[in-house]
Amino acid sequence: MAIVHFTVRRQLSLPALEVFDELIDWLGHAKWVPLTRVVIEDGDGGVGTVFVATTGIGPFALPDRMRVDALDRDMMTVRIAKIGPVLTGDVALQVTPAGDATCDLLWDENVAVPVLPQFLAKPVGAVAAVAFSVSISAMAKRVHSRLQLVPHA
Numbered sequence: 145m146a147i148v149h150f151t152v153r154r155q156l157s158l159p160a161l162e163v164f165d166e167l168i169d170w171l172g173h174a175k176w177v178p179l180t181r182v183v184i185e186d187g188d189g190g191v192g193t194v195f196v197a198t199t200g201i202g203p204f205a206l207p208d209r210m211r212v213d214a215l216d217r218d219m220m221t222v223r224i225a226k227i228g229p230v231l232t233g234d235v236a237l238q239v240t241p242a243g244d245a246t247c248d249l250l251w252d253e254n255v256a257v258p259v260l261p262q263f264l265a266k267p268v269g270a271v272a273a274v275a276f277s278v279s280i281s282a283m284a285k286r287v288h289s290r291l292q293l294v295p296h297a
Contacts, residue, residue: 146260150269152251152276156284160247164220164239166287170195176282232256
């Protein structure tokens with residue numbers, strides 16, 4: 145079993161609260177994480193919500209069952225537990241305002257991967273960081289497009 149850790153830090157030219165709201169739309173992750181579908185098993189999206197994000201195709205799909213353990217909209221932070229049966233570990237998400245319409249996004253994961261030898265943990269973490277960075281870019285485009293559609297008063 146390997147413990148894979150990766151961190152993605154991105155500065156986005158978007159309002160912090162808009163980014164945070166997109167991050168905590170668990171079902172919405174399927175719209176910006178490639179080859180992913182999301183099912184909410186229990187809860188309303190807040191603390192205690194259990195959801196499964198399945199990524200991949202057919203027999204190569206990996207279900208990632210998670211539970212929201214903490215969610216603070218004012219501080220724009222989330223703690224998620226990966227609760228198995230395949231992957232276990234934790235995820236920390238944080239959005240910090242960095243200007244008028246700019247924010248910093250931190251995505252940090254520690255994941256126990258049962259069939260992976262530990263010597264592969266660093267390369268797998270590096271690949272995961274790139275994949276999540278690509279997904280964050282897709283999420284940012286989605287938020288940007290949504291904001292462009294809002295009529296100005």
